[in-house]
Amino acid sequence: MLKGRLSLSTLGPLAALLVLIALGAFLNSNFLSSGNITNVLARSAFIGMIAVGMTFVITSGGLDLSVGSMAAFIAGMMILAMNAMLPTLGIGVPLVLAGMAVALIVGVLAGLTNGLLVTRARIEPFIVTLGTMGIFRSLVTWLADGGTISLDFEARQFYRPVYYDGIFGITWPIITFALVAVAGQVAMRHTRFGRYCEAIGSNDKVARYSAVKVEWVRLMTYVMLGMLVGLATILYVPRLGSASGSTGVLWELEAIAAVIIGGTALKGGYGRVWGTVVGVLILSLIDNILNLADLVSPYLNGAIQGVIIVLAVVLQRGKSSAEGR
Amino acid sequence: MTEILALRDVHKSFGPIEVLHGVDFALAGGEVHALIGENGAGKSTIMKILGGFLEPTAGGVLLDGEPAPYRSGAEAEALGVVVIHQEFNLAQDLTVAENIYLGREIGGLFLNHKAMRKGAQDLLDQLESHVSPDARIRDLPVSDRQMVEIAKALSRNARVLIMDEPSAVLTHREVQILFRQIDRLRAAGVALLYTSHRLDEVSHIADRITVLRDGAVVRRAERGELTEDGMATAMVGRDLTDIFPPRRTEFGCVALELHDFAVPPLVEGISLSLRRGEVLGISGLVGSGRTELAEGLVGLRPHGGSVSRSGAPIRIRSVTDAAKHGIGYLTEDRKERGLLLEKSLRVNLTLPDLPRFGAPLLSRAKEEAALTQAIADFDIRAPERGMEVGNLSGGNQQKLLLAKTMLPDPEVVIIDEPTRGIDIGTKSQIYAFIDRLAREGRSVIVISSDMPEILGLSDRVLVMRQGRAAAVLEGDEITEHALVRAIMGTRERTTEDA
């Protein structure tokens, strides 16, 4: 069994990642420049943090379609709150910290809403989050009155370094993503919470009969995801300094795709956080390579990503049916 | 007698481990052949090979003297070789009728639901089953699922019918119905292969017996050649003396008390008290509310009435609450509610008591140590420690489940069907184990459809009938006669015995 896990389905995504890196380096000499690598990693960071949270939700048998809209909504709320607090707090660290707190709180509340609807009202996660996806999206559009919510210009200047700066040339989003990924991997493999997620996704009845607080654990996966969306937003807002109805569109699909490519079972029961990280990198590399090399039109990006997703799932199924014999 | 299906020097390995070592074996038309052996001896593996679900690593399967031309269960079934699996193979969300006709639906472009429902109903009537063809499998108790599985197999017009522990989840009455069907098929010339850990059934139904030990045939016998004791000895390779422990005589104070306990809609008005050091048997027909009572008690179902533990009133709303009060429950449905079949032994074992294995980080070493301990204590025979629990033999799954239930060290243990699918040698181990629990001052509730088990283990017996306490028997009152009378209610008894 262990051997089986180490084979195709485990190494598949990793091999694909290496092939992409080799391909990129071959096609464009700029590909391996630190500028480009930083660029790819920074773009991966937002989806990446969300996808790590999504891994837990999916592993425990859930799903969250609302994360893209949620990010837009959180960004809108955060900017509005910072603009409102500006006269009292003035421009400075307290304002930024207050904005961050707002983002995290809104994220947790949004996740809590999803989680409570799933666990308390016992509505299918697909339905719940399809609903909240629409709700968050339209709320932010409404808050922006159909346009864009912009952060005060000077506040934006002050907040900018959170996206662009870092230490040792590694920017904050990348550092945060790395920390989230490591923490997620440890949580999944070595803590009770991760074990419970896998048990619940594998068979929630068995988990309930084994004195696992099934509803609580499920609720926490959504709350944690909400918080990570908040965290991603905190790092995303300084990039543009604005939010609109089109912020974070399709992020949910990219996050889910990354999770699946990484080898987590969509039906739940088995989660692999480092796989998710690899999945995120694969998706952004494809995008990056298509933009750098004019082999294929960048407009075909979606098509290629789609092929990769289907391929990843087929590889996984090949493995499980071989084991089923 | 004509040989229909045979194995010639069959070897089977899973990965590096060989589990069958050169098995020769033949099934003839018009006879019932019983295959018996300890848990993990390889019975199910042989049956799966015969039925085309597994391929032998070496050796061959012969159908009518020719190498069997099928390479899958479906192809075998098309040639009349039908298997009733030990694990249920029913689609949980389909109805009974849909399951029975799965893969052979009646109708052209549009399904003929009416004909299928009617066909299913006829088959179920034949089995004297009250199950509705429209019921969803998910909603049925295990015994009914087994009857559906049997109905499905009967509908296949088999030449060879292979049954892997079909009676394990059935009550006495249902087993009798099954036996009538087996007699009918035998008379019609079908070759039947049967396995069971209930040796009385084997001596009753089998024309020929093959005994398997550790993947090799150790004994072949004709009807009447082997007594039940002889079978047990051949299976385990040593003499088995009385499998039940001597009775206990010392009891402590009351550990658990139920007053007017109810689990709507079925169970009502149950009052009982359980002392430390006592084994309380709960007997009754399937559907009499025994499992509902237990599940209510551990907070898996909404319940009414009052419960007190060592004299203090308690409220139990979930298994977690029950565990906090030192009450553990072993479910009767080990595949759906007991074990995570895709996970390893370690993950399954430690699930109910994970906080013990370290916080915030779990200690893998501690978990492995607990597994080593459990494997030793419960004599779990796993070819590989890291294997998926679904690949353990049925009996070894049951032992793992027992180990898992005992891990949090409960003081009150409720065991629903402790020895379902367990071989006679292991049974006596488990009985000794239950006895030890009681002697340590714990209280044990044993729910069982196995009459000798209830008789041999219990200090007191609660008999349930239609959700109510029909009788409580104590000490010398616990006789087979009294038990049967209480289970059936005196009036129905005559018809049941006929």
Ligand SMILES: Nc1ncnc2c1ncn2[C@@H]1O[C@H](COP(=O)(O)OP(=O)(O)OP(=O)(O)O)[C@@H](O)[C@H]1O
């Ligand atoms: N897919 C598998 N992978 C690895 N080992 C397996 C697999 N299937 C069965 N085994 C092992 O083969 C041995 C024989 O198992 P089998 O299920 O045939 O036993 P059995 O005689 O039917 O036992 P029981 O009475 O408990 O049902 C067991 O040790 C079991 O763990």
Ligand SMILES: [Mg+2]
């Ligand atoms: Mg078996």
